[in-house]
Amino acid sequence: MITKNLCLSLLIGCWLLLFSTSKAQSNNPLDVAFGDPFVLYDEETDAYYMYGTGGVENGFVAYSSKDLKKWENRGTVYTAQQDKSWGTKDFWAPEVYKRGGKYYLFYSAHWKENPNDELENYRIGIATSTNPTGPFIDLTGRPLFDPGYPIIDGNVYFAEDGRLYLYYSRCCYKNPVQSEIAAWAKQQGMFDEIEESWIYGVELASDFSHVIGEPKLLLRPPVSRDDKQSEWESRSVTSGEVNRRWTEGSYLFKHNNLYYMMYSANHFGGENYAVGYATASHPLGPFEKSATNPILQKNISNGGIVSGTGHNSLLRDKEGKVWCVYHARTTKTGSQRLVFLDELKILPNGQLIVDGPTVKP
Template sequence: MIIKNLRLSLLIGCCLLFISTSHAQSNNPLDVAFGDPFILYDDDTGAYYMYGTGGVENGFVAYASKDLKNWENKGTVYTTRQEKSWGTKDFWAPEVYKRGGKYYMFYSAHWKDNPNEELENYRIGIATSTSPTGPFIDITGRPLFDPGYPIIDGNVYFAEGGRQYLYYSRCCYKNPVQSEIADWAKQEGMFDEIEESWIYGVELASDFSHVIGEPKLLLRPPASLADKQSEWESRSVTSGEVNRRWTEGSYLFKHNELYYMMYSANHFGGENYAVGYATASNPLGPFEKSSTNPILQKNTSTGGYVSGTGHNSVLKDKEGKVWCVYHARTAKTGSQRMVFLDELKILPNGQLIVDGPTVKP
């Protein structure tokens, strides 16, 4: 009996050691301190390249990996120290696409052409390189286009027949919107007005030189409190955090003739940052938000320690597995945004599910 108990104790001890070791070697969060992460798989090099917000002042760095687990810092790949630089600060949300043997980086920054001294004068620019690790050089020395209001979070979708579309978020800055949540906040004495950011889409010229036609409004926060999306998309307001509602960080992909637009809501610097999605039969909508939103959010309210989950992109790896790439914070990392990868599943009925946030081997 003593020997049997000893064997059982050893077995339990080994199991606990395995669990503890597995947790210590977990991949989430990755050892990459990025916000707004984006991963490109390059067939020529057989490697993954990650870009994001952070890592260097007034520019971008890149990381490379062969297995999505171990990442090597490749240093600065874009900097303002170049003749055609148009941005001055706040270099955010780079996404890199390979087209015709060249690499194109779409990014957001504060535009130096600012006669009215706006506090948020953001636009989207394009830089190009012959290597995924740069150096990326601005194409024109100015933003891609000027819609007359600040914009961030450029995302490009390459459609059939050579057409391509740019998606972006109009900033909350100086965009107060009347809504039932704004009325509620004012009645509660919390905020006098609520500013909102909205997602737009517009066709993009094949050479990336200009946009075609007028941008089309695709997604915005709900105006009615009865809307099922209103609760989760308004948490930054209802918690008293800030007088803004965001719809940003869009990412578009197609599956079974349906266009999926993933997006983030709430304050990127807070715990309520979360991800939802909408679908359409056309790349420029109209889009209908999913009744299952949000599909990625904090788990601190259920005993976990991950919060601020948002601004995702999507990666299909070389084995065909689909990943949701996003940033989040943990109790250990504090305010520092870290990169997470969790599996993105599409059910037979078309519903999206993100298997996360997880901290796992």
């Protein structure tokens, strides 16, 4: 039986039926140095547990909180120093789901089976524990599956009919794409080619043992410069930062029979990292990007101190408020990625709004 902790995607439509006009209270940035943050509320312990990239080499740590403001470091919850480990480095983007009394950790890492010595040999794996603070032990000693190209940022959606869907990002690595942006960058003498990352979706077996069918391409950067999404999704290229365009960090939920996929674009290490969303009538699309994108981005251009806002997840707290959980940087804290929580709202017309980025007064 799926617990309420696993039903975020199933219940989010109920949380957001009413549009709140009050401003969420901010405690940003949190004193948690994570990238790619994910928060689980566990009813059994009546506590929130946060997981993310960073905090320990070749593994993951967790933080816990009773009020989403004060967070306690609970130490290492997963380490590659175990018999079933298949990853060697770059342990990224953990997400934890509870099912049948157990906790399942989905994560990305560099796969040790690398006969061609690829620089980016990332796959997605699963580890399990009977406690939200671990220890998490790998299920099989291998990645969940091998699509033949590097993948990161696994996210799972639990549908009402019992089906499970896995979403992930194909890495930019060795994925050069022809587009008007790529042609423009080459004409400007900036880059010879532009690599891109794309978001895919695929059905997942109910026991997490394998994927079902072939992955389906769901989101990618715009091909045309006239596309309304092209400007904000290409800023890492047009600023001369790097020869890559990203579509990554996906997070899926449902509201009013519409599927929302939130995603991040641009370089995670730069100031232009930002969040947009797309909608569809089916978990595997086709998805249409919102004309209001990006819905979360830097504010340093407008006198603020926050940049690099991205790779979000969602959390419904005990009071029913829905939070967008993401990482960002500030001019006061430097290059370190820190966790932010800002309220997510859905307007009556279905439009998503994130009240952020905010910082504590």
